[in-house]
Amino acid sequence: MKLLFTTLLFFVSFFSFCQLGYKYDVRSSYVYVEVEFRNGEEKNGFGRLNAENIVLFKELEGSKKQKFSYREVKSVIFHTTDGKRKYVYKIVRDKKGRNRVLPLIEDFKGELSLFFQVHVSTSPFFSPNVAGMGNYVNGSTSELKIYFLGKENEDTVKPIGGIKMKSKRSKKIVKEYFSDCPDLVQKINNDYFENLEIEAVVNYYNANCQ
Structure with a gap:
């Protein structure tokens, strides 16, 4: 019984500690940004995305925060530690015909444009100790790159899966x-x-x- 309980505790804890996020950190802290608005206006300052994909923007690091949604913003260039990444708000239509507006990373632009998202999944490794309780240590990290196709000057894109x-x-x-x-x-x-x-x-x- 004790072994069964320990095994169940391991799996519950394992899935509780698994994390799914984005490779390029544009959510946790403010970085330098270039914002392009739908009315043609452009603003430079500091910004990040929140959980609802709204742009939180500050003209200066200590200035008051402003909020801009996809209805106002067309694209944002984030200057991250991984380099410059351009996020473009696109309408994503799934196979059931439902629409969602998501900020997608622009891979390259042309008659046919390609966008993507990178999801990072981190799973901790469970190491039992002499007391039988175990410790969590750094585990494996895997990346999933999802691509989207769109035609030039169209707001709707279609998800097409992974790189291969x-x-x-x-x-x-x-x-x-x-x-x-x-x-x-x-x-x-x-x-x-x-x-x-x-x-x-x-x-x-x-x-x-x-």
Whole structure:
């Protein structure tokens, strides 16, 4: 019974300590930002995103906080320790037809634009000690990169999965976006692109299919 209780406690604690977040830290602290508003105005200052994806903005580090939603903000460039990252508010439509507005990282822009989110999952490692209670130490960290496709000057994008898309659904979405470029569709069908790597596919489209 004691062994069963200890085992259950381990799994409950394990899942309680698992964390899911974003790789690029634009939420926990203010960093230098360049904000582009939908009315064409631009502001530089210090900002971060809150849990509701609202931009918290300060013109100076000690000045009063202002709040701007996606209705006012078009994009934000965050100057993080990982470099500059441009977040663009896009309407994401899932496979059930539901819409959500999310800030997505702009990978590259063109006739067809590519955006992504990086989710980081950290799982602690449980190490039992001599008393039988155990300690949590640094565990493994895994990253999941989710890509979104969108056409130029359109606010709606479609999620297409990870960097290497092997599912039939992902291939179907890709062909839908590239249907106006028969040469590219043929290359996709003939497995020209290894594992259908989306960055290479979109680069090919923007360079050869316009």
